[in-house]
Amino acid sequence: MLIKTLVNELRGLIASKDGDALRRFFVIGNPGLNAEVLSHLDVAEIVEILRYIDPLYGAELFAHLPAEQQRIVVDSLSRRRLILLVAAMPHDDRVDLLKRMPDEEREAILPGLAQAERDDILKLSSYAEGTAGSIMTSEYVALSAHMTVAEAIAKLRAEAPDAETIYYAYVVDENRRLRGLVSLKDLILAPSHKKVEAIMNADVIFARADEDQEEAVRKIAKYDLLALPVINGNEALVGIITHDDAMDVAHEEATEDFHKSGTVGKIEGSLKTAGAWLLYRKRVFWLVVLVFGNIFSGAGIAYFEDTIASYVALVFFLPLLIDSGGNAGSQAATLMVRALATGEVVMRDWVKMLGREVLVATGLGLTMAVAVSGLGLFRGGPEIALVVASTMVVVVVVGSLIGMSLPFALTKLKFDPATASAPLITSIADAAGVIIYFTIATAILPGLA
Known part of the structure; x- marks a missing residue:
């Protein structure tokens, strides 16, 4: 009932073309709830809203939309607006979006992004599907062990707008090798003159970039982590996997296993939008095999x-x-x-x-x-x-x-x-x-x- 009420209210604001009111609508409320409201609108209405609201917040809302709806919205955006949207999206979410796009569309977008953003996309895209590296983000805060607590808090404050989480910060050496972890709580409670290395936890649970994503998710669940650092073959920190991304993977894996338990192959997107030919192809093989069995x-x-x-x-x-x-x-x-x-x-x-x-x-x-x-x-x-x-x-x-x-x-x-x-x-x-x-x-x- 709440969603229906909010959808009707939002449609009224779109019809009035009141940009200030639309921006105020999205300032209050949880991004996940707002995205759910957005998902009940037509594509034209979503595109209209993205024109009015702050690009960073618009990118966050867009990232919460179902994958199939994201794809439809992308097709309705101009190249310029799509580039702005992709540039503002969380790093891991924009990589997922670009992977789902046809090669020619992706190649048309990349030149419009800053060099640092292109490099980040290429780096995150290089990891094989199903690995920890494929679901990590590069938006984390790294600290030096020789920093004081005051310097570390100042760096956290400066990088907070771009970081996926600031509740954990990771301590690295000059070669970005992972040395420890420090929580925001520890930094706030410690004397400002104290060194980070004196309060950091050197016993860090981590994942390797090439290990199975399910193993990384199990570590997050087992040790009740908000985020899990990911290292490469050189022991260097290359990203983190956040708890919400781990939940998404767990949901996808559970759905895939459930489909397999019924001898149905993996279905991309949702069952609601899947075509009859796709469902036929996913189900026919094992049914025929079992007939002969x-x-x-x-x-x-x-x-x-x-x-x-x-x-x-x-x-x-x-x-x-x-x-x-x-x-x-x-x-x-x-x-x-x-x-x-x-x-x-x-x-x-x-x-x-x-x-x-x-x-x-x-x-x-x-x-x-x-x-x-x-x-x-x-x-x-x-x-x-x-x-x-x-x-x-x-x-x-x-x-x-x-x-x-x-x-x-x-x-x-x-x-x-x-x-x-x-x-x-x-x-x-x-x-x-x-x-x-x-x-x-x-x-x-x-x-x-």
């Missing part, structure tokens, strides 16, 4: 035709049993994929986890066997009940072990463990369940062994 289930059923013909009651329990194995496997896989993603579990834990999963799955299987044995007794008699109960225990154990082990196997093979998705686990467990079920039936039921 399910042939093994059909082959297993065909192989045991005589068993089925002799005891038709077995067919009644087939979906129940194989689904139970697939469900148990999907549960185990979900738990293990998440544990591997968060670093709670590593490759060397596989044997320990395997032993525990056998115990847990056996308990689950026995419980489910007791639950289904009464139905087996009612539908087919004692022999069928014994087959169904025995099969339930085995398929739950086998399905759980497949679901738990597959993420480890994929990690070992350098694949994303999120690929060990529910449909894939279910298809494998289904084929195994069919063979287990009818093998047990053939061994136990009279006249079949």
Whole structure:
């Protein structure tokens, strides 16, 4: 309701072309909230607002807009206004914007920027996607260990307008090698004549520019950091990853893993704006693969035709049993994929986890066997009940072990463990369940062994 009210108010100000009132509207309020209000407007209205408000604040608002909306707004801006917008944007956000633009548009913008800005863009763009370097910003405050506290505070005050955060400042030597960290609180509380090196923390948590961005995000979460410094191969400080950027990465990675768990490839932009052809291409491969995978289930059923013909009651329990194995496997896989993603579990834990999963799955299987044995007794008699109960225990154990082990196997093979998705686990467990079920039936039921 608040957003709708603010949108209507903003549209009234645009219609009146009252520049002063528009500027006052955006002076108050959180930039994130204002950007959300902005996202509900038409592109022409957003462009009109950007004409009136302060360029620096306009760039901050623009950076908060969804990527697909940014792209549409960019297409509606003149080259001059676009250059001003890009120049005023936070360093990491403008690099992300330029990466999404076609080469010819990007090449048209870069010459209009100052040399220092072009160099910064090229440096930040040089890091491979998915690395810590690709999500860092160069907007940080660096101090010398030999500065006094008074000098450090003066430098913070001078660089604060351009810094992503001033709550942390990083202490570097003459070669920009990271030596320590000092917080704004420590600087304010320390005597003005004291040296920075006397109050800095030399034990700094950092990321390397070429390490996986997920590992950098885990460090920020684990150590509850506002920002994480990033160093290159020469141990020199090259940027920082802020907490808000880490949250964005965590959100993107979680979304990507969720899509993979449904055997859907990565979808750029949002599902709302994705085209039918894109969604078809992202979903068709694994569906076709799993169709052929399910042939093994059909082959297993065909192989045991005589068993089925002799005891038709077995067919009644087939979906129940194989689904139970697939469900148990999907549960185990979900738990293990998440544990591997968060670093709670590593490759060397596989044997320990395997032993525990056998115990847990056996308990689950026995419980489910007791639950289904009464139905087996009612539908087919004692022999069928014994087959169904025995099969339930085995398929739950086998399905759980497949679901738990597959993420480890994929990690070992350098694949994303999120690929060990529910449909894939279910298809494998289904084929195994069919063979287990009818093998047990053939061994136990009279006249079949």
